[in-house]
Structures are given as structure tokens and as C-alpha cells.
Amino acid sequence: MEASDQAEPKPVKKVQKSGGLAETTRFLLFLFLFAIILRSFIVAPFMIPSGSMLPRMMIGDYLFVAKWPYGFSRYSIPFGLASFDGRILANEPERGDIVIFQYPGRRDEDYVKRLIGLPGDTVQVRGGQIVLNGEAVPRVRIADYLMPLTANSPCRYVEPEAERPAVMADGRTYCAYRRYRETLPSGRSYQVLDQYSGSGDDTPVFVVPEGHYFMMGDNRDDSLDSRFSQDAGGVGFLPADHLVGRALITFFSTDGSAAWLKPWTWLTAARWDRIGETY
Known part of the structure; x- marks a missing residue:
């Protein structure tokens, strides 16, 4: 018999599909x-919800928080997954750092303030000027801070006597606040607002306990910070364990005028000039 001219068909290999639910x-x-x-x-996102850190931070700023500079505690771990x-790997923060921390009272909230006093420091405010370890921290009056009036940033004055007329320029309305430049002993310098002579402008002498820090907002008359006890709604002395991280960079900022269902408004509402700001 002659051999067949047609080759026998090769068996087809079945490819086993991977994936699925597992x-x-x-x-x-x-x-x-x-x-x-x-x-x-490493990093975590954080949104600025209030104006207590004006002029450095505005409502609607979104920033990344560096988690490694101060070490880690149970407050560093999200969703309450840690209980130690x-x-x-604890490291001491520096005066002038902008710090995100877990509120030390009963509220489960993250706050952002500037670190002013280290353990063992004495801190007092006299006439709106910080006295650190007996030495007045230099404070120089500079031009008013003009904050654009937007949907999420109204002209907020803590008392009627602090209110100032709005400023019109370039077809826009601005809120005017008295602004100062403050310089710490290390040479670190930053801007602060002081709206009027309020209760936080004259304080007793605070002695920062070991393992605690003294925090203040840059918008001095609109910040419940370490100048006020927790019973008064403030922060009091901040325990070191409550440190979460240090402000790193702004990755987005919005003026609050965007509508979620209108994506094109996300672009017009963005404060492009604030994106990429580092701390």
C-alpha cells in the first residue's frame, strides 16, 4: 500500500486560561x-480644610505628607490597623516644620500646624509676638496678604473689629489681612497673619513638657492651637506619638468652584500656580 500523501493533523494544545476570580x-x-x-x-494625601494656616496654605490645597521624617507610631498607620x-525610628522634628498630626483629644481628626516649641522650651505670646526661651522672635510688618475671594475661601474675620474692606484689582475681589514675617532663632522665616488683638495674642508662659510639642497656626487669630487647652477646643501640648508627618508638596489646589458632574470645570477651578509648592 502506498503511503498517504496527507499528514495526520497535529493535536491542538489547549491553553489553560489563567485569571478568574482568584x-x-x-x-x-x-x-x-x-x-x-x-x-x-512613605507619603499620604491630605486636604487643607480650614484657613488656620493662611497665608502658606489655602482651603482646597491637596498635599502629600512625608511619613518617614519623624518615625512611625500607631497614628501613622491608616484605618486604625496598628495599636502599639x-x-x-523616631526623629526629632525641627522648629518651623509644618506638621500634620492626629488631634490629641476625643475627635478623630488630622490637624496641620507649625511647630514652634520643642520639649523643654518656654513659649509665650506678648502683643502678638512669640517669646521663645525668653527671647522675642523677630516679627516685621509687611504688605497685606490679599487672598482671592472664591467659593471655598470667603473673607473670614474672627471678630467684627478685625474686618477690613475688600480690595478690588484686575476684576477680582480680594480679602485683606495684616501680614508679618516671623523669623525663628535658626533663621527659618515664614509669613503669618494677625487680624486683631485677640485672646491668643497675650498668653501665660508655657513650658513644653518632655515628649510634647507646641504648635501654632500661621493665621494666628483663627487657629485653636497649643495656646488653648483641649477643653477650650484647642490642641494643648501635642504628644510626640500623635505626629503623622511633615508637609511635603502641593499636588493639586482648587478654588471650590468646580462641579463634580462637570469635568471641564475642574480645570478652570484649579489654582495652577499653587501646584508643585514645596514646604
């Missing part, structure tokens, strides 16, 4: 763990 679940779990590690030990006491 693989999707593994991927989502990996993504979740990566996000937890990123937010716990103390800090791991």
Missing part, C-alpha cells in the same frame, strides 16, 4: 497592601 482577588489584595505600605511609611505605643 487572580483578581490576589491583585486587589496586593494593591490594597501596597496602598497601606505607601500611606503608612510609642514611636519606631
